Amino acid sequence: MRLKRYMSILVVGLFLLVISGCSPKIINVQPSIVIEGYDEPMIGFATIGDGTTGGAKGEVVVVKDYKEFFNAVYHSDDTPRIVLVDGTITYTISYYLEDPKYVNTINIASNKTIIGLGNGATIDGISLRIGRQGDPESNIIIRNITFDNAPDDNISIWWGSHHIWIDHCTFRRAVDSNVDITRQGNYVTLSWNIFEKFAGEGSKGVSIVGGSDTLPEDADYLRVTYHHNWFNGTAGRNPRMRYGIVHIFNNYYTDVQLGPNGTCAVRALVEHNYFERVLTPTQISTPPGFIVLSKEDPENGDTNVYVDSGTPTRNLPTYDQLTDGVNYDFRDRANEWLNISNWIPYSYTPDLAASVPQIVQEKAGAGKIIVNYSK
Incomplete structure (x- = not known):
């Protein structure tokens, strides 16, 4: 009886809304975004x-x-979007002439x-x-975009900004780099991207992890994963790495002079990649x-494939190197860093290096996922 009474009240209420010219509002109805094609899950740092x-919900x-x-993306608005x-x-200069805030470098807000x-x-x-001095940003996803003609880097991640996923993008010309992670940027994954030298121009290089030899405090940051990317004829910085922990696996390198370059106590696991016509892997x-x-045999093992390429260089950390007082004084971290199995804290299953060219050419870059939207 009580239920029937409540139902009667509800019906009457709706009737009164209708005859008064009002209608009940429907809330929390989300539009539909469907991603098809080679939509791979996020992994890595x-x-x-x-x-x-990102902007979920x-x-x-x-x-x-x-x-x-x-x-929609400017840094003063952290609303999920x-x-x-x-x-x-x-971008054209006309935007700046209209309003000086409209410049060709946009600071991206969190939760986008x-x-x-x-x-x-x-x-x-x-x-x-992504990030300004004293104003880090976080929780940002960028996918299915081709970047070209950047006046500086295509994307800069710095000043403590963290948790960034850049996936299925194509990077072409930039005055400087394609994607740089510096100034304590952290927890970044770059996956299924194409970095290419375009029309003989190209940028100075693809990516820097750590922007200076004089910032040892960066050693507790700069955790970056590169997987299933195609470095195709790029100039350098593939990547150039300092201080952090960098995981480079299942990437395809073609026609580059230099692959990953490590300095300043970076700990880099470079595994299951395919190097083709690379002078210095x-x-x-x-x-x-x-x-x-x-990872399984750090001292002697090599899981990468080299075709028409030079000989790779490796360097295992030792306690004496990490505490020599000349280059480094990481006594409080040395024992932890010597355990290479601790470098990579997430689960992943790499593809065989021999299959990387086919997989990456088929699936990487903008346009390999299809994004459909309906309200």
Whole structure:
């Protein structure tokens, strides 16, 4: 009887709303975003802790020009938001002349997913910066975008910014690098991207982890994963690494002079990659970094494949190197760092190195995932 009475009250209430010209509001209805194609799960350092969720559960905004993009992602707004880029976002000086805040370098706010609609979108003539001095950003996902003509780096991650996932993008021309992680940037994964030298121009290189030899305090940060990326004819910085922990696996290197380069006590596990026509697959610079080529057999093992390439260089850390008082004085960390099995704290299953060229060419880059959206 009580249930019937409540139902009667509800029906009457709805009737009164209708006849008074009002209607009940439907809330929390989420639009549908469906990703098809080679949509691979996030793995690597971006998954550590609470992981990287970007703008999940936030509003969905479709942007088609520079001003719409700027207003959706600018650093002063940390509201969770999924920003769907439709077509090409191009910068011209006319935006600055309209309002000086509209510059060709945009500081991205926390809690954002930026993803290209359809088979991908393009950001042209714009640098994305994640973090400013004293103002780190976090929890950002960037997918299915082609970057070109950046006035500085295509993407900079710095000043303590953390939990960033950059996936299925294509990187072309930039004045400096494609993606740099410096100034205590942390917990970053770069996966299924193509870094290419475009029309004989290219950038200075792909990626720097750690921006200076004089910042040993960065050693507790700069955790970065590179997997299933294609370094195709790039100039250098593939990557150049300092101080952090870097995991490089299942990447495809073609026609480059130098692969991963380690200095300044970086701990880098370089495994199950495919190097084709690479003069120097790995290199140790001074002051020395540490590169191992097999997690299971750090001293003698090598899980990579080399075709028409030079000989890789490895360097295992020793207690004396880490505490020599000249290059390093990491006495409080040395014993932990010597245990290479502790370097990589997440689970993963690498593909066989021999299969990497086929897998990466088939699946990497913008347009290899298809993003469909309906309200």
